[in-house]
Amino acid sequence: MLDAIPRTWERMGAGWTNLVTDTPSIDIDGIPAKRDARLDMFRGLALVMIFINHVPGTVYENFTSRNFGFSDAAEAFVFMSGLAAGLAYSPRFRTGSFWLATAKVWARSRHLYYIHLTITLLSLAIFAAAALWFGQHDVLTKNNIPRLFSEPLATIIGIPLLTHQLGYLNILPLYITLLLATPLFLWVGLRRPLLLLGASVALWAIAGQFRLNLPNYPTAGGWFFNPLSWQLLFVTGLLCGAAMKQGKRFFPRTKLLFGLTLAWVVVALLWVKLPMFGSAGMAMLGAMNKAGLPFYLTWFDKTFLALPRLSHALALFYVVASITAIRQFASANWTAPFRLLGRQGLPVFAFGTVLSMVLQAIKAPLENDPLVDGLLLAAGLGLQLALAWVLTRTAEMTRARAAAAIA
Template sequence: MPAPSPAPAAPLKTRDPRLDVFRGLCLVMIFINHVPGNIYEGATSRNFGFSDAAEGFVLMSGIAAGLAYSADFREASMRLWTGLARVWRRVWTLYLVHILATFAALAAAAAVALWLGNAESLFENQMKWVWLDPLRTLIGLVILTHQFGYVNILPLYLVLLAFAPILLFLAWRWPLWLLAGSVALWLVAGIWRLGPPNYPTSGVWFFNPLTWQVIFVTGLVTGVALKEGRRLVPVRRWLQVATGLFLLYAALSVQIPAVSKLTGNSLWLLRETFNLPWNLTAFDKTYVTGPRLLHILALAYFLSSFPAVRRACAHPLAAPFELLGRQALPVFALGSVLCIGLQGVKHVTGEDILADSLILAGGLAAQFALAAARQYWPKPPKIS
């Protein structure tokens, strides 16, 4: 029998600044990492743990979706149809933004080739298939089976959001069963390497929805819990200590070769001794393997469990990142297009600290300007 309807949720009184601030920080780090070879790459989160900003961005997107859309799926009423309309309207917006960003990124690479005389970017990030197999590739771009590198996180998000109505309905009623099913799907998809196929090339999506869903669903259930005014996982000192020690070890493992070797040998020994599935001990981004998944969950718990982090996110110094996080979709789309063009610029400039600084500063300034315009530009009056 279904679980009884939950008690009415206590409305959130204020917007939690942590969600927007950390989403903004993820956008900055994603942009920096997407201009490979710059001197600032070493300061981003992927150099201090097993996961990177992409996992954090997807987790917080799930939390945001849970907060924004969950109320419509709380009761089995006509609000379900309103919720479906709201979610799928957003999915359509995401699709349009992705298509625009895809062809704008292609234009950015073409501009570098035309005006700077360097065509390398036209053959990187899966763009070469536009020239090698144009007819099939154009079809693949439209149906999302072919995605350019660095512009490929929106297809993941829109596919996951398309299923959010079902997930939110379950999250209100059977959250633990939903999480268990999500983990089971993650495990099976990883073991058998299942995922949506690429077309016209081989393999599966780089951001595989069948495995990345476990991060999104965790965020979604967390958002539903926050909607009720509670934490999904209570604050416990032993959990803070355990997650803190794990995060410290992960940082040392990434930074120190001897610790990295110890980690690799230990995971290999576990896999061989207990005959564990490969995706529990490997390091693979497409299948969000065990160490990556454990790291992002530990990081999320650790940061969310200290009141000082919330106070820091509410400080005026964090306001620029909060602004980026509030306007995540247009900022991410612009950053994705810029990074393709700036990769081409970097092919021309080479290793140059001044050029790297100007390239990244200019790109980030454009994203902040777009976010500010979206947030503060006067809205036109509605015509009655």
């Protein structure tokens, strides 16, 4: 379906292509330009992959990024969230009132909190409806729902405290928490960026070494996305975004660094695609672990963002940001659907999450069928694209009317 959309792009004129290219910004190389298409395109692509991965059991999962390296769309989402936060909020912390700048960031965090509670409630309603009206009681045994029946009062307390998170609804609590800490990150990072990065690395290592995490309640254990670990990815994106806003690069572009990061991306690809190569790599990591290196350096743990995942994600982002041709690729007509999704990232993510829960309920009694699964996923992506278009077009019309009123 997405492949068919670009063929109509030129005919739709300002209604589509212009919608995703008109907002001024500073691009990653420090040149004042129109809105950087790469951020929107890759954010939209990450949203598509998250949606596909959130409807498990389809053949299309095999084509998402997690099958081509150690990291997946979650790492991209968190990094780009930090990047966007650096672009959006750093000017306020450079020149304005610290409290007013903080209030702006915390207002966004509060908005995300309301959205998380809403999609959690909707998800529970979807699974309840599947069980009540269609006899699909198995859906109530998954996604961390059973605790609602075994400990209803404690679970009802845990949901608004963010200490009880449904399966596939874990990333917004992480984002909310990181935004609450963003004023501190920016206050330090705009004055001593290397100090912030060093402290972030230290916190990541301490969290892994001592298995520190925010607690769950009423279940045992900690958050699936541990904020003490994942903050490193967010902070790195934040520092990059703050530098971009001033027309700079936080990480310099050098041939050596590009060569090293590209080599690591290739090694990760071979690792996951060639069994002999992967077996040798696993044996090496096993030997390192036996030699005394901790798990967060020698494994692929997602909760603590283990080093292989973290380093692969950062290497991939550096490679993508360093290839000049990516800019033209991201600006092409056929990538406009991804850019449109990326520009409306939050509503698309929330809507896509609810749709993925609907599709999980629909698929529960069905056998895996590539055709049926493809139609369901295509319908879901089409609805998300329609939402993004409506929201973007409405915003454009509102701005145009306001400009006309002023004139």
